[in-house]
Amino acid sequence: MSGKEVIFSGVQPSGDLTLGNYLGAIRNWVDLQDEYDCYYCVVDLHSITVPQEPKDLRRRTLEVMSLYMACGIDPKKSTIFIQSHVPEHVELSWVLSTMTYLGELNRMTQFKDKTKKNEKNLNAGLFTYPVLMASDILLYNTNAVPVGDDQKQHLELARDLADRFNNRYSNTFQVPEPLISKVGARIMDLQDPEKKMSKSAENENGYILLKDDPDTIRRKVKRSITDSINKVKYSDDQPGIKNLLTIYSKLTGEEIKDIEKRYTDKGYGEFKSDLAEVIVNHLSPIREKYLEYMNDKDYLKEVYNEGCEKASKVARKTLRKVYKKTGFMAR
Numbered sequence: 001m002s003g004k005e006v007i008f009s010g011v012q013p014s015g016d017l018t019l020g021n022y023l024g025a026i027r028n029w030v031d032l033q034d035e036y037d038c039y040y041c042v043v044d045l046h047s048i049t050v051p052q053e054p055k056d057l058r059r060r061t062l063e064v065m066s067l068y069m070a071c072g073i074d075p076k077k078s079t080i081f082i083q084s085h086v087p088e089h090v091e092l093s094w095v096l097s098t099m100t101y102l103g104e105l106n107r108m109t110q111f112k113d114k115t116k117k118n119e120k121n122l123n124a125g126l127f128t129y130p131v132l133m134a135s136d137i138l139l140y141n142t143n144a145v146p147v148g149d150d151q152k153q154h155l156e157l158a159r160d161l162a163d164r165f166n167n168r169y170s171n172t173f174q175v176p177e178p179l180i181s182k183v184g185a186r187i188m189d190l191q192d193p194e195k196k197m198s199k200s201a202e203n204e205n206g207y208i209l210l211k212d213d214p215d216t217i218r219r220k221v222k223r224s225i226t227d228s229i230n231k232v233k234y235s236d237d238q239p240g241i242k243n244l245l246t247i248y249s250k251l252t253g254e255e256i257k258d259i260e261k262r263y264t265d266k267g268y269g270e271f272k273s274d275l276a277e278v279i280v281n282h283l284s285p286i287r288e289k290y291l292e293y294m295n296d297k298d299y300l301k302e303v304y305n306e307g308c309e310k311a312s313k314v315a316r317k318t319l320r321k322v323y324k325k326t327g328f329m330a331r
């Protein structure tokens with residue numbers, strides 16, 4: 001073992017990745033690679049909690065992997081793998097589900113939201129989703145989990161389950177910490193700035209995809225909802241502009257107050273068109289690299305096979321310990 005602390009995170013291949021996924025999660029993963037032992041997973045088992053077309057799911061799994069690498073995740077430094085390739089995730093999930101209270105799952109806001117959206121498919125997987133997520137994290141002795149703000153509640157369950165298992169048996173799991181950035185942990189929908197930007201939103205003008213071409217990005221930014229105050233100001237009374245300023249600042253590294261100052265006497269039109277160029281310039285190289293990776297399926301296979309091998313070794317060791325402590329007979 002490297003002796004470094006462990007980072008684990010994942011994204012579902014349930015749709016095309018958005019600027020929200022990038023700024024809230026993946027971008028923060030890149031900087032952690034040198035200091036930590038990082039596991040970045042494509043969580044395909046989670047994605048089937050809403051119906052998926054099999055061939056789209058296969059394609060998207062590779063797309064998410066390609067985007068990880070295009071955003072700067074280096075498979076030589078980090079372990080990139082596909083969740084369904086490591087069956088220990090499901091096995092641990094079963095054990096932990098017997099230690100999770102129904103009340104805990106009932107309280108989950110993501111479950112409540114998704115229930116509203118999927119009234120025709122209220123499956124048990126949607127309900128037990130956070131237990132599988134806890135298993136992902138706990139299998140790798142994870143110290144910290146970099147995610148967007150919406151995942152805080154799920155992480156609390158992972159921490160509670162680690163504690164519960166450790167107390168019932170003996171010290172087994174590391175209790176993981178959330179790693180959520182202060183600004184940009186919740187990028188909002190461009191058409192409805194009260195909602196988070198989501199890859200499964202109905203209105204495609206509400207999100208920017210990492211693979212959107214420059215003209216699409218310009219069009220979406222131009223059409224984004226603002227207000228009639230006509231002042232570029234970071235204020236809760238102006239949620240649309242606040243969101244655009246957050247995106248601008250996160251992508252350029254410039255302080256929000258400096259951006260505000262520069263646009264004091266300028267209208268929304270100019271601010272939006274400059275922001276569109278900031279986004280285009282930032283995403284263009286990512287898009288190009290993404291397309292290159294998608295054209296090299298052999299390389300992708302090499303990466304996920306190697307990732308699976310590395311992840312499996314750790315996962316197997318943890319699961320063996322768990323089974324033994326639980327009282328299952330050794331083979």
Ligand code: ATP
Nearest residue numbers: 012020021024025147148185186187197198199200
């Ligand atoms: P869906 O909307 O289909 O439920 P999602 O867009 O939330 O999916 P996930 O795969 O569930 O995507 O999330 C991947 C990561 O991206 C998580 O760490 C999540 O917190 C983060 N994330 C998702 N949307 C945003 C957002 N709008 N702002 C910041 N972070 C986000």
Ligand code: LTN
Nearest residue numbers: 008009010011012043046133136
């Ligand atoms: N539920 C997460 C995706 C996810 C995840 C994880 C994130 C599944 N397993 C483990 C961090 C660590 C989401 O973003 N919706």
